[in-house]
Amino acid sequence: xxxxxxxxxxxxxxxxxxxxxxxxxxxxxxxxxxxxxxxxxxxxxxxxxxxxxxxxxxxxxxxxxxxxxxxxxxxxxxxxxxxxxxxxxxxxxxxxxxxxxxxxxxxxxxxxxxxxxxxxxxxxxxxxxxxxxxxxxxxxxxxxxxxxxxxxxxxxxxxxxxxxxxxxxxxxxxxxxxxxxxxxxxxxxxxxxxxxxxxxxxxxxxxxxxxxxxxxxxxxxxxxxxxxxxxxxxxx
Amino acid sequence: xxxxxxxxxxxxxxxxxxxxxxxxxxxxxxxxxxxxxxxxxxxxxxxxxxxxxxxxxxxxxxxxxxxxxxxxxxxxxxxxxxxxxxxxxxxxxxxxxxxxxxxxxxxxxxxxxxxxxxxxxxxxxxxxxxxxxxxxxxxxxxxxxxxxxxxxxxxxxxxxxxxxxxxxxxxxxxxxxxxxxxxxxxxxxxxxxxxxxxxxxxxxxxxxxxxxxxxxxxxxxxxxxxxxxxxxxxxxxxxxxxxxxxxxxxxxxxxxxxxxxxxxxxxxxxxxxxxxxxxxxxxxxxxxxxxxxxxxxxxxxxxxxxxxxxxxxxxxxxxxxxxxxxxxxxxxxxxxxxxxxxxxxxxxxxxxxxxxxxxxxxxxxxxxxxxxxxxxxxxxxxxxxxxxxxxxxxxxxxxxxxxxxxxxxxxxxxxxxxxxxxxxxxxxxxxxxxxxxxxxxxxxxxxxxxxxxxxxxxxxxxxxxxxxxxxxxxxxxxxxxxxxxxxxxxxxxxxxxxxxxxxxxxxxxxxxxxxxxxxxxxxxxxxxxxxxxxxxxxxxxxxxxxxxxxxxxxxxxxxxxxxxxxxxxxxxxxxxxxxxxxxxxxxxxxxxxxxxxxxxxxxxxxxxxxxxxxxxxxxxxxxxxxxxxxxxxxxxxxxxxxxxxxxxxxxxxxxxxxxxxxxxxxxxxxxxxxxxxxxxxxxxxxxxxxxxxxxxxxxxxxxxxxxxxxxxxxxxxxxxxxxxxxxxxxxxxxxxxxxxxxxxxxxxxxxxxxx
Numbered sequence: 001x002x003x004x005x006x007x008x009x010x011x012x013x014x015x016x017x018x019x020x021x022x023x024x025x026x027x028x029x030x031x032x033x034x035x036x037x038x039x040x041x042x043x044x045x046x047x048x049x050x051x052x053x054x055x056x057x058x059x060x061x062x063x064x065x066x067x068x069x070x071x072x073x074x075x076x077x078x079x080x081x082x083x084x085x086x087x088x089x090x091x092x093x094x095x096x097x098x099x100x101x102x103x104x105x106x107x108x109x110x111x112x113x114x115x116x117x118x119x120x121x122x123x124x125x126x127x128x129x130x131x132x133x134x135x136x137x138x139x140x141x142x143x144x145x146x147x148x149x150x151x152x153x154x155x156x157x158x159x160x161x162x163x164x165x166x167x168x169x170x171x172x173x174x175x176x177x178x179x180x181x182x183x184x185x186x187x188x189x190x191x192x193x194x195x196x197x198x199x200x201x202x203x204x205x206x207x208x209x210x211x212x213x214x215x216x217x218x219x220x221x222x223x224x225x226x227x228x229x230x231x232x233x234x235x236x
Numbered sequence: 237x238x239x240x241x242x243x244x245x246x247x248x249x250x251x252x253x254x255x256x257x258x259x260x261x262x263x264x265x266x267x268x269x270x271x272x273x274x275x276x277x278x279x280x281x282x283x284x285x286x287x288x289x290x291x292x293x294x295x296x297x298x299x300x301x302x303x304x305x306x307x308x309x310x311x312x313x314x315x316x317x318x319x320x321x322x323x324x325x326x327x328x329x330x331x332x333x334x335x336x337x338x339x340x341x342x343x344x345x346x347x348x349x350x351x352x353x354x355x356x357x358x359x360x361x362x363x364x365x366x367x368x369x370x371x372x373x374x375x376x377x378x379x380x381x382x383x384x385x386x387x388x389x390x391x392x393x394x395x396x397x398x399x400x401x402x403x404x405x406x407x408x409x410x411x412x413x414x415x416x417x418x419x420x421x422x423x424x425x426x427x428x429x430x431x432x433x434x435x436x437x438x439x440x441x442x443x444x445x446x447x448x449x450x451x452x453x454x455x456x457x458x459x460x461x462x463x464x465x466x467x468x469x470x471x472x473x474x475x476x477x478x479x480x481x482x483x484x485x486x487x488x489x490x491x492x493x494x495x496x497x498x499x500x501x502x503x504x505x506x507x508x509x510x511x512x513x514x515x516x517x518x519x520x521x522x523x524x525x526x527x528x529x530x531x532x533x534x535x536x537x538x539x540x541x542x543x544x545x546x547x548x549x550x551x552x553x554x555x556x557x558x559x560x561x562x563x564x565x566x567x568x569x570x571x572x573x574x575x576x577x578x579x580x581x582x583x584x585x586x587x588x589x590x591x592x593x594x595x596x597x598x599x600x601x602x603x604x605x606x607x608x609x610x611x612x613x614x615x616x617x618x619x620x621x622x623x624x625x626x627x628x629x630x631x632x633x634x635x636x637x638x639x640x641x642x643x644x645x646x647x648x649x650x651x652x653x654x655x656x657x658x659x660x661x662x663x664x665x666x667x668x669x670x671x672x673x674x675x676x677x678x679x680x681x682x683x684x685x686x687x688x689x690x691x692x693x694x695x696x697x698x699x700x701x702x703x704x705x706x707x708x709x710x711x712x713x714x715x716x717x718x719x720x721x722x723x724x725x726x727x728x729x730x731x732x733x734x735x736x737x738x739x740x741x742x743x744x745x746x747x748x749x750x751x752x753x754x755x756x757x758x759x760x761x762x763x764x765x766x767x768x769x770x771x772x773x774x775x776x777x778x779x780x781x782x783x784x785x786x787x788x789x790x791x792x793x794x795x796x797x798x799x800x801x802x803x804x805x806x807x808x809x810x811x812x813x814x815x816x817x818x819x820x821x822x823x824x825x826x827x828x829x830x831x832x833x834x835x836x837x838x839x840x841x842x843x844x845x846x847x848x849x850x851x852x853x854x855x856x857x858x859x860x861x862x863x864x865x866x867x868x869x870x871x872x873x874x875x876x877x878x879x880x881x882x883x884x885x886x887x888x889x890x891x892x893x894x895x896x897x898x899x900x901x902x903x904x905x906x907x908x909x910x911x912x913x914x915x916x917x918x919x920x921x922x923x924x925x926x927x928x929x930x931x932x933x934x935x936x937x938x939x940x941x942x943x944x945x946x947x948x949x950x951x952x953x954x955x956x957x958x959x960x961x962x963x964x965x966x967x968x969x970x971x972x973x974x975x976x977x978x979x980x981x982x983x984x985x986x987x988x989x990x991x
Contacts, residue, residue, distance in 0.1 A: 040310075171459055235899070
């Protein structure tokens, strides 16, 4: 992280000027509905200079038997990161620009508290290295004016890095949300999730556990004409 | 000799496919590359811009190239990991000769000795059996300089009429239909028109897996209010969130297009002014589709009538629109008719040749567009010319400085070449950028034919599956080891830049071809010193033709991030001009060398043609014995016959082995659970793979991706029926039966997933 100090002429009162490595106006937006499961993000993530050879992004099929829908899991870079708060070794740091860094040696003892604690299921322990590793928003790139690898390569721009103005211009059908409710816990994040834009009332938060016990409908979203396109097809 | 020299398992042990993962210097975060080379992906027709990181003559990684306007830094997983082909353990560093005494079946051979042997065999076969006894099969992932050179090599150097290319397996249906309708074969619009379309019709294109960056364009259109219609027997990622999904029965596309046109006519959703002014043949076509009532269309296509009506209404009443299709409608024995049907509904709407109003086939290979322009097709000469047209023959004979009578006439398509090898008419073969043993249908027959070859020389950078049969293998160049141009799928001519030198004895393909010519003592017109020299001749050869590259230079390409052809060097009066290219075709006031101002389309009267396209069922429809339809296709992590991508570890890990995709209702009927070994059988062969039970496919259809070889090859089952006009094989539909396998197949214990 670069910090610029500018000292006033009065030595007893130095003033600090932070230049955020990842500027405040540049944000990470994820729209899981646009994910096409191509894994360009996973592959490009392994090419990032912080953790070459390993991907910090996971891609999951929601239920391949029912749908081709996939969801990329990136670190949400919480404002009050649960992973850092539950770390007994104080190995996880959040820089002033809101990026939650990956765990650091020699502090990390691979206890797994962060894995259990993170509500988004992000951190993973590398057993061989005895180290938790997670997405750091490609800090080697984002701190010097480049975009994270995953957002650069994503062919459907499910992962997007840019300004709020840019995404609002590009995505009239959705809107960013960065507050998530898990039961009684509320978490705000640096990374925003795109949710369908409701004309009558903007979504203020995502209630993650609201639909926990419902079975997801497989093709309910946009096939406006019929529910099961293959209902009338006979097997051979 | 052309039989495999030893047990294929031993050849695989020696030459792969083995998996390469990122290792060594490529894992280091401390290394600063010597340079970043701006270039393009080596895989599909989207031709994403990418920068390759080079250190000490090795490509160690990539950096996005955000300035290249088509993809703006976006890439798919294949492009990200392509660099792992460099320094690969399977890379051919020497020429090889067939050697049954060697444990791997091949042994290294000196390059010059190999060239001498190749030349001597070509000479012998041609002297004994005639020039046409030696054939050339080439491919569309080569730069245009090389595709041009291959055509010249076959016709001027070998003087054989038998040259064809792997585009026969992909683009020829769209090409033929486009030529019949528009008089020219190129995407009608640049992709920048897609986001401005209010209705996007996608037929037979698994966009998210086969042209990933196009997904962003289509979904940007939706953000702008567009409705997306997807026609496919499977719910692919692009179909999952579309506005209207038409679950078509394989092989029935022309019925759907005819039905939609009939609804357009019934409801008068037609642009009469456009039809009147810019087309011919509407009345005959209208007459021919009268029988395609919505009920009949629904019955034949397997799509509910209400969906057909909805699709026709959205399409018919759209203010702007874009229709795109790919192999799903083209890989049929009526592929040309299917494409003509698509073009018919575009022309009837009048929405072409202007902003937000477009049509295109999505070309699959890196140079699938350029590779079908400059003469490596059996019936083609450079500039998109016709080898049987006397004026065209004279023009090219002049450029090549040969006598027109010495220019061979049309040959036959790639599958017919295989049949002629089987029949003994063709005795020798030189192949490059083509792996027919994996990519041609009914490949047991292909193998049988290959074994009859007297002499077979393959040029490649890995030992591909077909090259197992070669007498000699010459070590060719990776895309990043050469330079040249390709025309990506929009018709934009772009530059591939050289990043590293060829390793070992490997060298640029154009040098290998010229070395053979030199050893044959037939160097006329085969003495280029660089790709730039070849390109200059190609430009001159295309001047004034339909596919006019004469105004394109490497510098202009770099400056403009590509130049859309036609880019003439002179205006219609012959005055030199600095043309910047033609992004959008068929604009109302445009000029072309065929119409000469009479109209925007490439016919003397300047008008587009409607084509009557009658429906016929697939060549092999289902019956009691083989009651299911097999359709084949691709997955995002693999490319074509897998010679390259099955050697890249991270890509193989993404989707390691082919599966038989089937619906749960079908699986239940057959007693098959997800992951069980299942055997698919057709009249031509069997294939045992693990089942993948998913609701995202028609219950009367199974799907198998075709990128794997040998006993995992989907093409053991497919039929070699071909479209009579384009000769494209019918990969998308044939009849099969499926049973639960009694046990795991033998290969499960013998082969790694990628082998």
